[in-house]
Amino acid sequence: MATCQVYEQAKARAKRGERSVSSDELTGVQALERKHPGLPLAPGKVERREFESIRHGTRTFILSRDVVSGEIVAPHAGPTRTEADFLAHLQAVVATDLRALRWHMVCDQLNTHQSESLVRWVADLSGVQEDLGVKGESGILASMASRAAFLRDPTHKVVFHSTPKHSRLSQSDRNLAQHPRPQVAQTRLLHQCGGVTSQGLGLY
Numbered sequence: 001m002a003t004c005q006v007y008e009q010a011k012a013r014a015k016r017g018e019r020s021v022s023s024d025e026l027t028g029v030q031a032l033e034r035k036h037p038g039l040p041l042a043p044g045k046v047e048r049r050e051f052e053s054i055r056h057g058t059r060t061f062i063l064s065r066d067v068v069s070g071e072i073v074a075p076h077a078g079p080t081r082t083e084a085d086f087l088a089h090l091q092a093v094v095a096t097d098l099r100a101l102r103w104h105m106v107c108d109q110l111n112t113h114q115s116e117s118l119v120r121w122v123a124d125l126s127g128v129q130e131d132l133g134v135k136g137e138s139g140i141l142a143s144m145a146s147r148a149a150f151l152r153d154p155t156h157k158v159v160f161h162s163t164p165k166h167s168r169l170s171q172s173d174r175n176l177a178q179h180p181r182p183q184v185a186q187t188r189l190l191h192q193c194g195g196v197t198s199q200g201l202g203l204y
Contacts, residue, residue, distance in 0.1 A: 017101040020067040031056040125157040
């Protein structure tokens, strides 16, 4: 099913108890804390902010946006973007609504989105009993193409819909890219992911 059709049919599927989400990653985001407090407003002077910052490394966001409501579901922030990270994020997404009959996941064709662990997870959720084979050798796990085909199966509990390569059809990716103030958007995401506790910590 084409990505645009997934979005177009999302509301109708929601009425049947099926959820549609768009997932993507934002990597290498610097977490910076201002070195000194800002100076408050004063007569004849605007509020001033400290220009020096303390680096707290980089973070990676893994995000899923509900296609119908626009809500960000179970956002994840961490130091890496691995196969295990993406699987853990999707497991957290599914755990937010155990009554959903089926989940439709829109994402790009990154290798971590077509991984062995995703195949095994979907097979377990969907009650698939057949032998999955051996990664790189045989069966469903033999190649990225065979794993992607399995993940696209519309009868599974979780169905993956891949965007074309080099596209901006992922809602999460497009909304971040087109945000008029991307630094503000990224800072809000870090707060939602529980990655900010001190005042003045921002993302650039």
